[in-house]
Amino acid sequence: MSRILVVYHSQSGNTKAAAEAVARGASAVEGTEVEIKGGLEAATEDLLNCDGIAVGTPDYFSYMAGGLKDFFDRTYYPTQGQVTDKPCAIFVTHGGGGKAVESVKSICGSFKFRIVGEPVLVKNRPEGEAENQLLELGKALAKACTE
Numbered sequence: 001m002s003r004i005l006v007v008y009h010s011q012s013g014n015t016k017a018a019a020e021a022v023a024r025g026a027s028a029v030e031g032t033e034v035e036i037k038g039g040l041e042a043a044t045e046d047l048l049n050c051d052g053i054a055v056g057t058p059d060y061f062s063y064m065a066g067g068l069k070d071f072f073d074r075t076y077y078p079t080q081g082q083v084t085d086k087p088c089a090i091f092v093t094h095g096g097g098g099k100a101v102e103s104v105k106s107i108c109g110s111f112k113f114r115i116v117g118e119p120v121l122v123k124n125r126p127e128g129e130a131e132n133q134l135l136e137l138g139k140a141l142a143k144a145c146t147e
């Protein structure tokens with residue numbers, strides 16, 4: 001059984017919906033267990049104990065939301081050297097920009113995660129093709145953890 005952790009921050013629900021779509025995609029892969037947590041509640045042990053992680057944030061002022069940054073800030077030192085090459089999927093919701101994805105990619109590089117696929121950017125609430133992309137991202141992450 002592989003364990004996927006989905007960590008996100010959301011104020012008005014768009015990124016929460018995106019996180020749930022990623023989780024649904026990952027759950028569809030046999031032998032996968034998924035947990036979703038907010039960035040302010042997810043702990044160091046959650047990161048250490050998962051086989052793969054998906055991180056999601058809205059674009060706030062062209063940067064990631066503070067809730068996700070808080071997770072990264074708290075878990076960086078205690079996990080250094082223990083999460084190298086851990087598969088990681090990235091998703092961002094935005095209102096027409098999306099530059100925040102660069103900040104997430106940069107921090108994931110500091111953790112030395114192995115990025116799975118391309119980050120998925122969604123304008124506002126995910127539906128239709130955007131929702132499919134999130135489902136596929138979750139599936140790709142789960143498959144990367146069973147390889």
Ligand SMILES: Cc1cc2nc3c(=O)[nH]c(=O)nc-3n(C[C@H](O)[C@H](O)[C@H](O)COP(=O)(O)O)c2cc1C
Nearest residue numbers: 010011012013014015058059061062093095096097
């Ligand atoms: C404080 C604030 C700042 C924002 N800044 C940006 C921005 O710089 N670029 C952008 O494309 N959208 C921006 N947005 C729009 C949000 O990224 C977008 O509505 C997002 O889907 C909200 O996600 P949430 O519902 O999960 O909170 C901003 C929204 C807020 C509340």
